[in-house]
Amino acid sequence: MSTDSELGASVEEKIEPPSKWHDTWVRITQGNAIISVLAIVLALIVGGIMIAFTDEDVQEASAYFFARPMDTISAAWDAVFGAYSALFQGSIYNFGADSFARGIRPFTETLTFATPLIAAGLGVALAFRVGMFNIGGRGQMLMAAAGAGWIAFSLDLPFPLHMILATVVGMFCGAVWAGIAGFLKARTGAHEVIVTIMLNYVAFYLISWMLRTPGLLQAPGSSNPKTPAMKETAVFPDLLGPQYNLHFGFVLVIAATVVVWWILSRSNLGFQFRAVGINPNAARVAGIDVKNMYVYAMLISGALVGLAGVNQVLGTITTGFSADIDAGIGFDAITVALLGRSTPWGTFAAGVLFGAFKAGGFAMQAAENIPVEIVTVVQSVIVLFIAAPPLVRTIFFLPSPERDRRRQEKARQKALKAEVKAEAEGVAP
Incomplete structure (x- = not known):
């Protein structure tokens, strides 16, 4: 009969190690950075929904949504795209400026x-x-x-x-x-x-x-x-x-x-x-x-x-x-x-x-008449999603670290049982 240490080593050898690409994918999807990025994406989506619902053109088009649904969708797209374009141009680069020095001013405001x-x-x-x-x-x-x-x-x-x-x-x-x-x-x-x-x-x-x-x-x-x-x-x-x-x-x-x-x-x-x-x-x-x-x-x-x-x-x-x-x-x-x-x-x-949210929020309000409080809501939603990583992983179908550990432990237990069974059959009279 093999000792426990020899049996454990044998089991570990039989468990197929994950590939390099799988290991990289797991590190990316289970890291904190990806959760932060996806939380920002979700917050921007929530902010976009709020912008669309509070836009006057969207509200007017929604009155006859079932007759011409594309009017409502088009108005919602214009409202969200216009708001986030103003947010970008107010915080990163103003493409309507007559010179690079003026165009880069929003980014300097962001840093300020x-x-x-x-x-x-x-x-x-x-x-x-x-x-x-x-x-x-x-x-x-x-x-x-x-x-x-x-x-x-x-x-x-x-x-x-x-x-x-x-x-x-x-x-x-x-x-x-x-x-x-x-x-x-x-x-x-x-x-x-x-x-x-x-x-x-x-x-x-x-x-x-x-x-x-x-x-x-x-x-x-x-x-x-x-x-x-x-x-x-x-x-x-x-x-x-x-x-x-x-x-x-x-x-x-x-x-x-x-x-x-x-x-x-x-x-x-x-x-x-x-x-x-x-x-x-x-x-x-x-x-x-x-x-x-x-x-x-x-x-x-x-x-x-x-x-x-x-x-x-x-x-x-x-x-x-x-x-x-x-x-x-x-x-x-x-x-x-x-x-x-x-x-x-x-x-x-x-x-x-x-800083970009603050700088761009004022530009968004001035250019598109979007309440600057929308930016505060986006910031708050970011924190909400960061505080709930399992929710973010569920929404984007990302693997859970706990689930991955359970899967590895299950594979190890299965291999251990197979090893014990094989060894028992080998020494049976």
Whole structure:
């Protein structure tokens, strides 16, 4: 009789290994990237259906659908095609422009909108990798904007020292505000979701009070809750000239993406982050100080989200800001991080995509009279499908990883039974 190890080895030899093309196909269809791409496709289809149903020409043609159905179909196609064409030309390239410089302007607007989304998304993604849910982006952006803004409009320093100091102070304020949640989780076990939500409210009302208080953030001689304009020595310089809005902040978020990638993939700190995110108990047994990892992660996360607030103050709204400076970016960053699968470069790509939605949404509304809220619906549906990979695989008839594992185990059990039966028949009298 063969031993169990010999029998197992014999079974493995009899199971035919999958072909190279099959293995490649399985890797593609079961990867996270394909789910993200297909989620975007499904969201665009849902958005197209909503555009068609809300279009006046489609509604008018649908009144006599059974008499002339092609009129309704044609009107729906024109509405959807026109809307998505406007979305593309408002975010990537305007084919109606009289020069390449004007035609490429929409893409620069996309990158401008994407800049704070990428920065904040990186902060949320890094926290995700440590097993923490940082939804305090709004508060961290507000505190960073207040710190960077105060340096930018109150001090007189030469360029680029003024810009660097404002950026560093802003990121520091964001880091400290997020670090409160990390410290409380590490020392008291307080859940970071509850703490960051409460800190959002604290930051909003604190900044609102400061904007109404002379001598703090309110512009001198003004009764409006708004800061003075940022001084030119603190403002991010234009990257492509004054005819474009793209500024130096985009270079900073590229650098931030590289730094986050290095931290998570190449540094010992990143290894500890990932270990804590996978299993904090096992990480603790391995000698990792889990509590300190929570604090460090939230500090870095808050600094990255703070960079988004700095971008808003020094790159986008340099004429002064109010309490709505965050513009919903703190919450959009959660969507960006989810779409990017909490990876640095995935988050970067997701930020550019959502920047395109923002830039193209306004063009779609202006050109086709499509409600800009449709873009928000598309973004929300993307998250819905990303959160339900089995649904996406079912819709597109993709193989399930669990089903593939069950099939392999079934084949192994079948081969094992055949081997046992053959061996039993061979030794029977």
